Amino acid sequence: MASLDDLKKRIASVKSTQKITKAMKMVAAAKLRRAQESAEKGRPYSEKMNNVILNLSNGISDKENAPKLLSGTGQEKTHLCVVMTSDRGLCGGFNSNIIKKAKGYFAKILDEGKELKIITVGSKGNDQLKRVYGDKIIENISFKESKNANYFDADKVGKMVIEKFEAGEFDVCTIFYNQFKNVITQIPQAQQIIPLNNEGEENSSEESYEFEPDEDEILSNLLPKNISTQIFKAMLENSASEQGSRMSAMDNATRNAGEMVDKLTIEYNRSRQAAITKELIEIISGAESL
Amino acid sequence: MSEEFKVEIVNPEKSFLVKDDVSEVVVPAFEGEMGILKDHISIISFLKPGIIKILSQSGDENYYVEDGIVEFKNNNLSILTSTIFNLADMDKSKQQDLLKQAEEEANKTDINDQSKYLADQKVEVLKTLN
Numbered sequence: 001m002a003s004l005d006d007l008k009k010r011i012a013s014v015k016s017t018q019k020i021t022k023a024m025k026m027v028a029a030a031k032l033r034r035a036q037e038s039a040e041k042g043r044p045y046s047e048k049m050n051n052v053i054l055n056l057s058n059g060i061s062d063k064e065n066a067p068k069l070l071s072g073t074g075q076e077k078t079h080l081c082v083v084m085t086s087d088r089g090l091c092g093g094f095n096s097n098i099i100k101k102a103k104g105y106f107a108k109i110l111d112e113g114k115e116l117k118i119i120t121v122g123s124k125g126n127d128q129l130k131r132v133y134g135d136k137i138i139e140n141i142s143f144k145e146s147k148n149a150n151y152f153d154a155d156k157v158g159k160m161v162i163e164k165f166e167a168g169e170f171d172v173c174t175i176f177y178n179q180f181k182n183v184i185t186q187i188p189q190a191q192q193i194i195p196l197n198n199e200g201e202e203n204s205s206e207e208s209y210e211f212e213p214d215e216d217e218i219l220s221n222l223l224p225k226n227i228s229t230q231i232f233k234a235m236l237e238n239s240a241s242e243q244g245s246r247m248s249a250m251d252n253a254t255r256n257a258g259e260m261v262d263k264l265t266i267e268y269n270r271s272r273q274a275a276i277t278k279e280l281i282e283i284i285s286g287a288e289s290l
Numbered sequence: 291m292s293e294e295f296k297v298e299i300v301n302p303e304k305s306f307l308v309k310d311d312v313s314e315v316v317v318p319a320f321e322g323e324m325g326i327l328k329d330h331i332s333i334i335s336f337l338k339p340g341i342i343k344i345l346s347q348s349g350d351e352n353y354y355v356e357d358g359i360v361e362f363k364n365n366n367l368s369i370l371t372s373t374i375f376n377l378a379d380m381d382k383s384k385q386q387d388l389l390k391q392a393e394e395e396a397n398k399t400d401i402n403d404q405s406k407y408l409a410d411q412k413v414e415v416l417k418t419l420n
Contacts, residue, residue: 038303038304041303041304041305042302042303042304044300044305045300045301045302045370046302048300048361048368048370049359049370051361052334052359052361052370055334055361056334150303151301151302151303151372154302155372208332209332209333209334209363210331210332210333210334211333211334211335212319212320212321212324212333212334212335213320213321213335218334218335218336218359221336222336222359225357225359225372229302232302
């Protein structure tokens, strides 16, 4: 059995760990509110953008000559995967869930004999993927300096993706991120952004639009913007998910630490009691033998 | 019948402005300025750098935009843009900063014609503000 002194030290150390996790939980809760707010505020933009593109692609007359970003290159040989994770750890299963989802997808692609290229956004994803898929990672981006997800950063990623697409480096692009459902549930998502996947969505309005300039030109201007918008949306969802995940992880950690302190305290009291009893027995038996 | 319609400006971060007593909006569309009144035909167009003028009952407002898309449908005007500033909130130093950025961009030699054109537009518009 550990000595009284050791137990005391352990209790103190668990208590200080508990303080840290508690503080992290509070910070995450405060950040979560902000992240959630900006995720909600960002939704109208991407929804409207989607709507306009839907209207446009339905209005397009010549499907054959539609921009490549919309219709694809006509083949599916090289896949680009943008895996979006956080830059910081201690957020429960947040990063591992995305990685797990992404790895499943990677295995499928490689099984089919297709080529795979990976861009990682966020250093945690890069850390986890580089061991197995190190040679497939072509780019690693990290926004450690930016405090909140901002459009400027998303635009940088978007422009890079488009550049690579135009250079013919890949045919299909998928982004991986966590969709924020609520504090305890985040759903890892794989969303295909190139070519744009509009199947299953019916245009609600039959109304025809006037386009100025013509559809093709608007589309070719709009589609690159849509890529950045989708990435930005993923970033917002991700940052809300990260904080939510961290909050519940830290909440659990705080509770576990509390349980551990209780257990250790009982053990401490018991061994203190045992020591006292032992001393008493020694005194009594000593007195009796006289 | 009133001659008012609704305008909504959204940027990626948030819904920037919602107004429903607007009588006319002038947007810098790619092929020239375009005034939109109530019951305009449904239209989609995109913007070049310029000034959005919103005329309404509660006062006129001017915004500087660098890019964006306009969609008008059922007397709802949606403007999607990533860079927008209210001219009333914009002071001289901010203008100068933007102008400097735009000029730098316009003076680059390795850009294509379209971005060159857009950068020139920016410079022109910002100069007229000063």
